[in-house]
Amino acid sequence: MPEIAIIGAGFIGLASAAALMRDGHRVTLFDPAGVGQGASFGNAGTFAHYACIPVNNPSVFRDLPRFLLSNESPFRLRWTYLPHLAPWLVRFMMSSLPRRYEASAGALAALLDRAHDGYALLLEDPQLARFVRPRECLYLYSSAASFDAAQATLALRRKLGVAFDVLDGAAIRALEPSLAPIFERGVLFSNSWHFSDPQRFLQTLYEQLGAQGLKLERVAVDGIEPDAQGAKLSAGGVTRQFSHVVVATGARSAQFARQCGDVVPLDTERGYHVRFPGAQQLISRPVGWAERGFYMTPMADGLRVAGTVELAGFGDTKNRSLLDLLTFSSRRALPALDAPDSSWLGFRPTLPDGLPVLARSRASAHVIYAFGHQHLGVTLAGVSGRIVADLIAQRAPPLDLSPYAATRF
Numbered sequence: 001m002p003e004i005a006i007i008g009a010g011f012i013g014l015a016s017a018a019a020l021m022r023d024g025h026r027v028t029l030f031d032p033a034g035v036g037q038g039a040s041f042g043n044a045g046t047f048a049h050y051a052c053i054p055v056n057n058p059s060v061f062r063d064l065p066r067f068l069l070s071n072e073s074p075f076r077l078r079w080t081y082l083p084h085l086a087p088w089l090v091r092f093m094m095s096s097l098p099r100r101y102e103a104s105a106g107a108l109a110a111l112l113d114r115a116h117d118g119y120a121l122l123l124e125d126p127q128l129a130r131f132v133r134p135r136e137c138l139y140l141y142s143s144a145a146s147f148d149a150a151q152a153t154l155a156l157r158r159k160l161g162v163a164f165d166v167l168d169g170a171a172i173r174a175l176e177p178s179l180a181p182i183f184e185r186g187v188l189f190s191n192s193w194h195f196s197d198p199q200r201f202l203q204t205l206y207e208q209l210g211a212q213g214l215k216l217e218r219v220a221v222d223g224i225e226p227d228a229q230g231a232k233l234s235a236g237g238v239t240r241q242f243s244h245v246v247v248a249t250g251a252r253s254a255q256f257a258r259q260c261g262d263v264v265p266l267d268t269e270r271g272y273h274v275r276f277p278g279a280q281q282l283i284s285r286p287v288g289w290a291e292r293g294f295y296m297t298p299m300a301d302g303l304r305v306a307g308t309v310e311l312a313g314f315g316d317t318k319n320r321s322l323l324d325l326l327t328f329s330s331r332r333a334l335p336a337l338d339a340p341d342s343s344w345l346g347f348r349p350t351l352p353d354g355l356p357v358l359a360r361s362r363a364s365a366h367v368i369y370a371f372g373h374q375h376l377g378v379t380l381a382g383v384s385g386r387i388v389a390d391l392i393a394q395r396a397p398p399l400d401l402s403p404y405a406a407t408r409f
């Protein structure tokens, strides 16, 4: 039977492997880092089917100057990276104009609408379902002014079918008594949930698929060459023929798209987490702080405080002041917190219109792209995997895929 290669063993690669194996395919994953590393390792773990407002939205015109100049801003730009970033940034600003942003929000909502169904088959398995914590996510505003400023995006969410309740300060404290009394308003998103350990979830999925024949090659792929039989893939000095190749390399996917005839303006939004060991009992659900741009999520190994956006490319050097901001701000929200014991930097794969690429390549229908899931790769993994399988099976996908084409740029 012909074999399919998936490059990248994060949320998108693993969910694609599961969907393809359900269709009866033989699959080999390629990833030098192993399973559930990359951005899939240290994220906030929220199933955020409500997050249809992309970062490119009209508020950036109002907020960007303040964000770039404030020490308390969760959004940073490394100025030396600006020459490289400029084309992406111009597209990002253009995508933030009202009409384009509403189109992005609509296309994101259409995918998010199917996010729950995308996970349904995976979560029928009790070994996988045990990582799901069904407690709704709470998003908080520490000033009435910023809650007022969020009204337009909340209205658009409602219009796009997102269900939520608005809470006042007393209701917030009744729900989460360990929080400091500094929050004016909160939004509780219905039917959201989170993973208690995103990496362990993927590792468990990998072990189950491994028992059914999934292979993992811990080697970096250097190139894809589409041909009449499918595509050749070179890795570690060896070239192998596959019937199809799926590109699921997150923020590192642009090089492979280029080899298959597509130029995609993919860059990365760097994000961080700090972990407070043993502090997960302080809250019962993911709690986000709007003005500070992070979530505090109770995980199996502690309280994970994850978020912030830094536009600075792929270097490994962590931005100390963003880690300090996460530490300082989470202690302000939860005064009982002690000191974090570890920190993490991850690279979100982000296209300037905030939408992923879920498409066949220009050069060949045998190369499928599944990357660019920005802040939502955990949430959208299930549905993305099913779309990958539909594209390979030549089945009708569950929605119109034209907004996610690689050729849209």
Ligand SMILES: Cc1cc2nc3c(=O)[nH]c(=O)nc-3n(C[C@H](O)[C@H](O)[C@H](O)COP(=O)(O)OP(=O)(O)OC[C@H]3O[C@@H](n4cnc5c(N)ncnc54)[C@H](O)[C@@H]3O)c2cc1C
Pocket: 007, 008, 009, 010, 011, 012, 013, 030, 031, 032, 033, 034, 036, 037, 038, 039, 040, 041, 042, 043, 044, 045, 046, 047, 048, 219, 220, 221, 222, 248, 249, 250, 251, 252, 270, 271, 272, 273, 306, 307, 308, 346, 347, 348, 349, 370, 371, 372, 373, 374, 375, 376, 377, 378, 379, 380
């Ligand atoms: C701080 C933070 C918080 C987040 N919180 C959430 C959240 O709460 N909810 C949510 O839905 N999303 C969240 N996200 C986003 C989410 O983590 C990402 O969208 C998602 O992990 C992307 O998955 P991926 O599989 O596309 O990429 P990745 O997880 O980055 O995986 C790509 C893989 O490709 C491999 N690779 C790269 N190059 C090669 C090569 N040449 N050959 C072989 N393999 C290669 C890498 O080693 C890596 O393992 C968050 C992200 C961050 C940074």
